[in-house]
Amino acid sequence: MKDFYPSRVNPEPSIMERKDPVLYGSQSDGPLNNTELDFYKQNGYIFLEKMFTDDEVDVLRKELDQTMNDHKSVERPDVVREQGSDEIRSIFDVHKNTEFFQKLSSHERLVNIARQLLGDDVYINQSRINFKPGFKGKEFYWHSDFETWHVEDGMPRMRAVSCSIILTDNYEYNGPLMLIPGSQNYYVQCASGTPDSHFEQSLKKQEFGTPDNESLKWLVDQSGGRIDRATGPAGSVLFFESNIMHGSSGNISPFPRSNVFFVFNSIQNKLEKPFSDLTPRPEFLANRENIKPIQPKPFDLTKKLIQS
Amino acid sequence: MKDFYPSRVNPEPSIMERKDPVLYGSQSDGPLNNTELDFYKQNGYIFLEKMFTDDEVDVLRKELDQTMNDHKSVERPDVVREQGSDEIRSIFDVHKNTEFFQKLSSHERLVNIARQLLGDDVYINQSRINFKPGFKGKEFYWHSDFETWHVEDGMPRMRAVSCSIILTDNYEYNGPLMLIPGSQNYYVQCASGTPDSHFEQSLKKQEFGTPDNESLKWLVDQSGGRIDRATGPAGSVLFFESNIMHGSSGNISPFPRSNVFFVFNSIQNKLEKPFSDLTPRPEFLANRENIKPIQPKPFDLTKKLIQS
Known part of the structure; x- marks a missing residue:
């Protein structure tokens, strides 16, 4: 298959223009209006304040805590612990392994936006819940x-969008996601050299697949010198384009x-072989098995609250 | 001498109330008005926007660069380099070793504020210029x-103020100083255990003299959950009280x-023996020699610009 976005191939980094649309759908395709879609197209992300109510956030937090607790003694690569501690920081594949997050991943409130942005049926390429302590x-x-x-998992084109449901208030001073608006339009081809099993390696001085300073x-x-931050109250949802340059302090x-x-990935953009000679990363980082389009469904989270 | 602020003595950390005033002077003592003084007293800092003009900042930056350059091949502990690189990051004692920064340290614009906040004649306890690259x-x-x-240098009381002249724009996203307003009123007594030559040690997992999470x-x-950031344009000056809790991402x-x-330290608050059994840190970190009150003087920085 043709590699439209080669990276880690040449010894020197370079920048090429994006070859795919940023926005695939239009106002008539879903819940976002033209202003919101224009913002996403121009900036590569959209931050939707309080898409989930405080009651819903309460349920989401409890389910996150519960899931972390349930996995206390689970030793699997998809359950990621703090270095030098037993505390769980992330659990991957929650849309497969827990009923609650499976339902949440099909929630029409989220899926209909992903479908609108990608102009297509979608599936989940990766899921996880994250808990990051302060200090x-x-x-x-x-x-x-x-x-x-693309390089490590074999995603062919730029037709995916990440969706982060924020369960704690994001301030300027607790390490919010930072995004370079407009960067989704350019592809930084990183310098060559990727060791195999890169994802397992601890942080090294010279990172591979890291964009260069220039x-x-x-x-x-x-x-124009802008670096945006995804700050806002718990319950907000950030959708950001697969190629936007982002990081956090x-x-x-x-x-x-x-x-x-x-x-969320377009159903037409399923993973191929990695665009490199790397061994594909494990299923929990890059879903390949039993890919089916998600049927968006209503999901009443607060019902759960009343039961508990 | 009585130790009013013991720390690193008990195995468990604790918090005690400050025993000294935060603000020693009043409106009639100097350039800051009551609103500004009240802000400083309440919050433990004051950020004065654009105290130096763009032309003056230009001169300050050139002098900083020049001084860094002049010290390229100087191997002294007061010239601090990036780890694993030759690039200079900080130079200490510039108020003694360079004419320009000596004059700047006596600049009436700064000294009169320090004198007002501390209600006394002042001297320089420590000085440095810092260059921190991006990325x-x-x-x-x-x-x-x-x-x-107090613990390592023997400063008896809380009657000192730090003054940072900002030579680059400080944004939310380039690691501005963060301050906990009001924290100047409390003294966190850190848990015991300070190895000698602490200042020379590289960062260890368990730091001594580090405040605990609680x-x-x-x-x-x-x-009230506030963490303030010193953001603003180049040329701004931050004065912050010696005991305010601060840090940066x-x-x-x-x-x-x-x-x-x-x-700036009050002339009545000169360093004694460290309030611990530590060897005093070197002169460039904690001035003890030839302490004299600073005579505030006018200093026309832009004159320099015209000459260069």
Whole structure:
């Protein structure tokens, strides 16, 4: 299959223009209006304040805690622990392994937006729940998700969108996601050299698949110096395009952060072989099995609250 | 001498109330008005926007660069380099070693404010210039300067103020200083155990003189959840009280940060023996020699610009 987005091939990094649309659908295709769609197209993301009510957030938080608790003694690669501690930080594949998050991943409120942005039926390429404590939240350096998904997982085109449901207030000072608006229009071809099983490696001085300083500077310049932050109250939802350059600072504040994270991919954009000679990453990071379009369904979260 | 602020003595951390005034002077003593003084007293800092004009900032930046350049091949502990690189990050004692920064440290615009806040003649306890590049700016964890100055340097009372002249724009996203307003009123007594030559040690998992999570949470609670950031344009000056709890996140943005930093101390608050059994830190970190009150003088920075 043709590689439209080669990366980690040449010794020197470079920037190429995106070859795919950012926005595939239109106002008539779903819940977002033209203003919102234009914002997404131009900036590569949209932050929807309080898509979930406080009661719903309460349920979501309890389910997250419960799921973390249920996995306390589970030793599997999809259950990720703090280094040097037993505390669980992330659980992957929750849309497959837990009934609640399976239902949430089909929630029409989310799926209809993903379908509208991607102009197609969608499926979940990756899911996870994250709990990041305060005081020692780690930095996440700039990256395009698509670059990894393309090179390491074999995602052919830019037709995926990440959806982060924010379960804690995001402030300027507790390490919110930072995004370079407009960067979704450019593809940073990283310098060559990817060791196999890269995802398992601990952080090294020279990271592979890391954008170079010059390209990052260029991307920030084209945005007029803007670096946006996804700040807002719990219950807000951030949709961000697969290729937008994003990262986050560490979090030394006492305020923890937790979220639910789904990657929606177009059903026409299923994973192929990696666009590299790497071994494909495991299923929990990049779904390949039993791919079926999601049927968006209503899901009354607060019903759950009354039961509990 | 009586130790009014013991720390690193007991195995468990605790919080005690401040025993000294925050603000020593009044409106009639100097350039700040009552509103500004009230803000400082309540919040423990004051951020004065654009105290230096763009032309003056230009001169300050050139002098900073020049000084860094002049010290390229100087191997002294007061010239601090990036780990694993030759690039200079900080130079200490610039108020002694360079004519320009000596004059700047006596600049009436700064000294008169320090004198007003401390209600006394002042001298410089520590000075430095800092250049922090973008992309890899390191996190600086929460700390009270006074705790270190007291335990390691022998500063008796809380009657000092730090002055940071900001030479690059400070944004929310390039690691601005974060301050917990009101925390200057409380002293976090850190848990015991300080190895000698602490200042020379690289960052360890268990840091000594580091405030504990519970105390930090408590301080943020008493501020009503507020964590303020010193953001604003180049040329602004931040004065912050010696005991305010502050820190900063890393800086992954492309925007570097540089500043000039003076610590003004009351002439009645000169350093004694450390309030611990530690060997006093070197002179460049904690001035003890030839202490004399500063005579505030006018200093026309832009004259310099015309000459150059």
